Amino acid sequence: MNSYKIEAGTAQHIGNRPQQNDRAAVFSGSRAPGYMLAVLADGVTGGAAASEQVLHTAKLLFDEFKPGDAPSVERLSGLLREIVHETHLVIKLNAVATGTEQHCTFAALIVTPAGQAVWAHVGDSRVYRFQKAECKMRTGDAGYIDYLMETDRLPAEAARNHRHSKLLVNVLGNSRKEPFVAIGSHEALKAGDIFLLCTDGLWHFFTDAELGAVLAKNSPRQASEMLINKAGERAQGKGGNCTMAIVKLVAPPKEAPNYKVQKMGRAV
Incomplete structure (x- = not known):
């Protein structure tokens, strides 16, 4: 039995943009009791349609997932890759039908009843893991840069500048290149582990230490409100x-003693 309970939630703010193109959700699996999927997408071009498709496909495939006995990290990773590639295909087909190319980033996290966490990301939306207030991991572009240097024979500087190239940008829906999916995992989850999935409209304004401090001391709802408000202040009208999606593992409440109620005798 796990020595923690899960507190999770999502939050978003439009910032200083004319519309909200991000989407985030937390799902339980219809055929996977005790499993949880958090997913987030940032619509880069074409509005929110691509982000909406991420959530739709993620829920559909997660509801179909049957874990069996103790699925491996590789199998859970395969589910996240399947969500990415199925969504990527649908977004490209929609672009052909509408004549408008749609792009989005992707970040997702699976937490299992066996104390496993597996995550994936595409693009510049991030996944963080904290142990209490200390940042133990955050996703980045290093894997994709190495991939470009190895498969496309690009020099290091050209690979680092991939966001400036329509050919090389790593997103779902890019008709010129398949998305590169970076995968990570952690075993033996325990109370104090905290995961944050967020778009660049959040992480751009905070250090790892600032994020960890807010997440460790507050509930997901309280933390999201504080972070959104502070991001708005720091953006100075240009946010x-x-x-974000926050998944926090906390110690379960202590059981109350099993008191017996007895009738008191009358005092004389």
Whole structure:
């Protein structure tokens, strides 16, 4: 039995943009009791349609997932890759039908009843893991840069500048290149582990230490309100969409003693 309970939630703010193109959700699996999927997407071009498709596909495939006995990290990673590639295909087909190319980032996290966490990301939306207030991991572009240097034979500087190239940008829906999915995992989850999935409208304004301090001391709802408000202040009227999903593992409440109620005798 796990020595923690899960507190989770999502939050978003439009920032200083004309519309909200980000989406985030937390799902339980219809055929996977005790499993949880958090997913987030940032619509880069074409509005919110691509982000909406991420959530739709993620829920559909997660509801179909049957874990069996103790699925491996590889199998859970395969589910996240399947969500990415199925969504990527649908977004490209929609672009052909509408004549408008749609792009979005992707970040997702699976937490299992066996104390496993597996995450994936595409693009510049991030996944963080904290142990209490200390940042133990955050996703980045290093894996994709190495991939470009190895598969496309690009020099290091050209690979680092991939966001400036329509050919090389790593997003879902790019008709010129398949998305590169970076995968990570952690075993033996325990109370004090905290995961944050967020778009660049949030992480751009905070250090790892600041994020960890707020998440460790507050509930997901309280933390999201504080972070959104502070991001708005620091953006100084130039902030983008700000979206996050927070998954916090906390110690369960202590059981109350099993008192017996007895009738008191009358005092004489």
